[in-house]
Amino acid sequence: MKKRRAQHALTPDEQIARYAHVLGTVPASVADKAYAAAFSAIPPAQREDILGQLRAELPDASVPASVSPDSFAMLMRDLLARNTLVRIPGGAMVAAAFVASAPVASYFRSGAGSLTMDHQPPWVHQLAGHETAPVDGGRTHHRYGISGLASLDNENTGDSRDW
Structure with missing residues (x-):
């Protein structure tokens, strides 16, 4: 009988590392959908906090006053914005929501990512619902x-x- 490891809470660094792995694997169209889904999954008060942190770090015109999930996805196309996101305190929360989003899971479950499952870490298999x-x-x-x-x-x- 196969023993399962006890689930442990991921540290912010582990969440950011998983985010970087997924971001480097999925195509831009999936990443856009995942950013929109991640931003939607975060409570509104925390969204505003994250946007405030991004505004403080990025040039003035980069982050609009009010950001919709689709606008957030467009903002995250910018490398400077993504770099800033992983450095701010709320960034790990967005990273975790990005990795756990339905577009990412779908990409690995039935999209082109399902063809690379043999080369993915076990946590990606869990995300996609594959038995490892x-x-x-x-x-x-x-x-x-x-x-x-x-x-x-x-x-x-x-x-x-x-x-």
């Missing part, structure tokens, strides 16, 4: 090993050579 298990109970290929080939050849051909 070692391939073939630890065997990583489907070919016979050297000793397996020798015994098959010996049985089939009567050859007694030792491979």
